[in-house]
Amino acid sequence: MTHKNVPRHIAIIMDGNGRWARARGLPRVEGHRRGVESIRNLVTALSKQEDVKYLTLYAFSRENWKRPAKEVGFLMRLLRYFCRRELKMMMKNSVRFTTIGALSSLPKVVREEVRKTRQATQDNDGFTMCLAINYGGRDEIVRAARRVARRAASGDIQARSINERLFARHLQTAGMPDPDLLIRTAGEMRLSNFLLWEASYAELWFTNVLWPDFRMEHLNKAIRAYSSRTRKYGAVEDTR
Numbered sequence: 122m123t124h125k126n127v128p129r130h131i132a133i134i135m136d137g138n139g140r141w142a143r144a145r146g147l148p149r150v151e152g153h154r155r156g157v158e159s160i161r162n163l164v165t166a167l168s169k170q171e172d173v174k175y176l177t178l179y180a181f182s183r184e185n186w187k188r189p190a191k192e193v194g195f196l197m198r199l200l201r202y203f204c205r206r207e208l209k210m211m212m213k214n215s216v217r218f219t220t221i222g223a224l225s226s227l228p229k230v231v232r233e234e235v236r237k238t239r240q241a242t243q244d245n246d247g248f249t250m251c252l253a254i255n256y257g258g259r260d261e262i263v264r265a266a267r268r269v270a271r272r273a274a275s276g277d278i279q280a281r282s283i284n285e286r287l288f289a290r291h292l293q294t295a296g297m298p299d300p301d302l303l304i305r306t307a308g309e310m311r312l313s314n315f316l317l318w319e320a321s322y323a324e325l326w327f328t329n330v331l332w333p334d335f336r337m338e339h340l341n342k343a344i345r346a347y348s349s350r351t352r353k354y355g356a357v358e359d360t361r
């Protein structure tokens with residue numbers, strides 16, 4: 122069997138918007154606005170190719186509420202605006218828009234816009250873009266544990282039948298393959314509570330490029346690095 126060593130699912134921690142803006146004497150929020158351009162650029166390009174089928178982007182973490190209220194408000198408006206403005210692009214390129222994270226804490230107008238975009242694109246089958254909004258990896262695992270516990274308590278499943286596969290079906294990412302490649306921009310080398318369960322075997326790739334400057338040339342560099350690595354999943358490479 123020939124197997125092309127390309128990632129099917131890429132996850133990105135988009136970092137460096139603030140630094141990008143500061144370097145230009147602009148307000149931080151301008152960095153976020155330009156960060157949206159990077160998203161549009163990648164999604165449009167990826168939806169036209171056949172290898173990468175899922176892109177998960179860390180747009181807003183549970184910790185991001187600690188930022189100044191003005192910045193949080195801006196990010197919320199940007200999210201709403203993004204959903205509204207990019208719907209056309211998503212429909213044109215058959216992009217399915219999904220989310221992970223606790224949407225219930227978002228302002229109602231934002232939640233509604235996100236829900237509408239998800240619904241409008243649910244039958245698009247070309248490419249899946251998943252936005253992590255008010256997301257935390259530990260929170261996601263705890264919520265899954267709660268669901269599994271409820272099912273066990275009601276007698277729907279036996280405690281001894283709980284295994285990794287069953288558990289993963291209760292995560293918000295159920296139905297998506299695990300990310301093969303996880304990228305973080307702006308020189309930081311942390312996971313910051315992103316996809317803790319799902320990224321267990323992901324290849325990690327870091328770059329100093331700030332998110333608003335990140336383009337397909339950088340993504341292609343990451344993909345090439347991924348392709349040249351050998352994933353062993355704890356086994357050995359050559360068993361002879």
Ligand code: FPP
Binds near residue numbers: 137156179203
């Ligand atoms: C980190 O930059 C990035 C974020 C807080 C979230 C990413 C958000 C966007 C790309 C825009 C919003 C997205 C959508 C889909 C509307 P930072 O501010 O932490 O940068 P810094 O570390 O340089 O300060």
